[in-house]
Amino acid sequence: MTGTDDVILELKDITKAYSGIVALKKADLKLRRGAVNVLVGENGAGKSTMMRIIAGVERPTLGEIWMDGERIHLDSPADAVRHGIGIVFQELNLFGNLSVAENIFATREITRGLRGIDHKAQVEKANEFLDRLEAGISADTLAEDLPIGQQQLVEIARAVSLDTRILIMDEPTSALSAAEVDVLFRVIADLKARGVAIVYISHRLEELMRIGDHITVLKDGQITGHAMVKDIDTRWIVRSMIGSDAKDFAKQVEHEPGEEVFRTQDICLPRAQGGYAVDHVSIGVRRGEILGIYGLMGAGRSELFECIMGRHEHSTGKIFVEGAELKGRDTTRRIREGLSLIPEDRQREGLVQSMSIADNLSMASLGQFLKAGFHIDLKRERQAIAEAIRNLSIKAKNPDLDVTSMSGGNQQKVVIGKALMTGPKVLLMDEPSRGIDVGAKADVFRTMRRLAGEGLAILFSTSDLEEVMALSDRIAVMSNGRLVMVVDRRDATEDMVISASAEGHKTRRMQA
Template sequence: MQTAIDSENTLARADEVILRAEQITKIYDATVALNKVDFNVYRGKVNVMVGENGAGKSTLMKILAGAEQATSGQLLLEGQPVSFKSPREAASHHIGIIYQELSLFPNLSVAENIFASHERTKYGVVIDSKTQFEQTQALMERLEQPIDPRTLLGDLRVGQQQIIEIARTLAQDVRILIMDEPTSALTNAEVEVLFGIINDLKAQGVAIVYISHKMDELQHIGDYITVLRDSRFIAEAPMKSIDTNWIVERMIGRDVSKTYVHTQREQSKELLRVEHVTMPRPGGGGFVLNDVSFSLRSGEILGLYGLMGAGRTELLECLMALHPEASGTILIEGKPVKARTVMERIQQGLALVPEDRQREGLVQPLTVAHNIVLASLQKYMRGFYLSARREKAAVNQLIEKLAIKTAGSQVLITALSGGNQQKVVVARNLLTAPKVLLMDEPTRGIDIGAKADMFKLMSQLAAEGLGIIFVSSELREILAVPDRILVLAKGRITGEFTHEEATEQALVAASVVGYEPPTQHRGEANNE
């Protein structure tokens, strides 16, 4: 049942609503993604939408942007009914969207990505590369990014690719701009630039629809807030009239007050020892990692913290044999790891939950079940065939253990929310029976409820004897979850703290030791 808008929260007049969704319902097979949802978009305002993963936010945004069509309900643009059959049709009505998951072409240049599908041309026939280059340069200057328009998109780190996604939408003439988790991979400095752009757009009368899980961000930038829960509309209010407790109470519908609480566990034998790992920068000129050594015990959660370019992601990738140019020694349970391929590292007990789950963690055309068993197929082989019975039993056991919300193991992975997709990535790694689980920004782009589930799962796995290395850019997470924290700066360990010793000031101080802005390289997308 829908909850009425709080009576004390008097909303803007109807003539300030540029776009309205009325009683929108969307059904996928047996799944109700949206159930009679109302949503107002106010002109020249930041219209924040919040809800847990799976609440229906992204589905509604896709309907507003023409990427999906509602099963029932209607859209009113400037008071007139509209129906968008495609994103191009929505764009013709000046509606643009920046998706949470990147929809770019890694083999094309930055300029080519920004103008893909709306190329600048000469005489309507030949692509005007010079104009595209100049306009891309102007966009990069506006976004304060020193990125060459000729750079291949695939050579940029995730955060920079997110900036290109934003620039691509800004290159169009939009009156309504939808931003789905636009800051999930941005640094603090990049976020401040984006907020400046948003304020400029507001001043021009552009309406912003803004989705994020970062409460401080929402309250800083938002004018109005709408809450969805379990595919239904729950409440709407002016942002200035509510607080964080109001948001969480309506968004979660359950107690998540213990999300950032440290759990004590028994730690035993040393599981992993890393000695003198060094990785040169591509093309020379220093090191991405410089003589890194540390250890990890059974039952321990070890946090890795550092600024952009510190080398955290590359360190995990080196442990998984993704950088053959790296040197150093790795021991698991006292035995040297000689394996030189990812599969061999997996067989020896290492597993990685990557930062970019869409590109590196999931296979989009496959089902939930197939994504889970992908790294463990040999376990279920009977001669030349897979044992469907054993595979199904293993998958269902993990779905239950990790509380993955899905209509069934045979649905496509794309039907799941971001938080549940992340659980599928974890499930695939657990099926390989790892001794050490490497988790690179596992809470990126998931809501506070899904974060609570992820932290609970990490604590449970550690209690079962796994060793976990946990990378996070959020200080609140890194201070609460790990038993011990290592700080990286310019590829070196510059600080080590127990949970009791760690403070925000100490971690930040250690992370800026000798810090210089990094050159572009693959793998880091930190928010600090």
């Protein structure tokens, strides 16, 4: 359908302002039934704000919302649900202490009259939605016990279960493996066939080209382009978003890595149900080297980083920095000894939501700014904060605003800036580009290259094959908790890396 009769929802002249900052300015958007309506733009362009307005989470400052030819008001998420609008947020919104089934049916529980909630029925029904997503999750599992990728699948299952007419997906694949993305796309195709309007936000341009029907580009809170996806290419998207072609973020900084500065020896993390989440991993990183760890969901990459940072008291093995074994078990001491982690889940682990941008940046490095051991040198602190904002191209007009006022990509840059302000010898980066747009990703990757050129040892994990091939000096592959391959980037091929990650359980453990 190409006529106006297929438009289910229309935003007209929508403006949204926060504390004097205009996030959206006179934006128009038409959503079509039975189609994937792609929304793209740099972090801070206004995409998430627009979606939150459609989902009833935010109210527009000015403008109108029309559905099926009638003006409507979405004053709350409940209003949106009543109109058949569902959303999968970029940041996870699960109740960690509830089961997967309880999360899926939260606020609309299946009951047995006066006998209360029918937990068995909820589990059975939830398992149907999870099976449809091939999630490999039991609905009676606690949400907090799932890795972030599977938590993402629970969010998607909850949205699909709502039987929505409009389904918004904000970065739905950011924590999913390639196989899980394929399953999600099959589910989206099924929803399209049922006439559901899909709103799809992603920074993975190849995904947008593969699944999108209509595309709308946002820049600085304004709509800068509409097109049919079949009529454009990825270069058109990038030019519309940032005004020029994407720069080559993978350009090598010519330098030879130095001596080994960091090593793990036989790191193990037992699973409660038996076996190991991290299985005898020994790996080293040299000064000025970027070592990329590639693996699919459940490979043990995040758990390895957590062990290195002292997050798991029952983990075993040894860790060395500059040849000296680290004895302390707590994270604060690990930071003092030269380690710093950028976690995968920035909202829960990387930021303090109630604090300002500036305070989040400096909170881990306040000791550097003490005068006479008692007072903070505010001038030096502000200079360091300003330098971090400049070096990472963080969009922060006022560093004293709450960190929640920023886009997801800029929040990620704040987490990175906070880690760098501690002056680490070894930087651990767990999925550093998750939820970051083309321009912001280039900024982060250039920063990684610059830091490596200055002698910092960087160990980063990713499930993005293109990313690990482009950025790494050496590539390590993990599968089922084991290190199964370490290879120089010059000797690596995509087939080699994929095969190792898929068949790691058949491969012997390696040491690097």
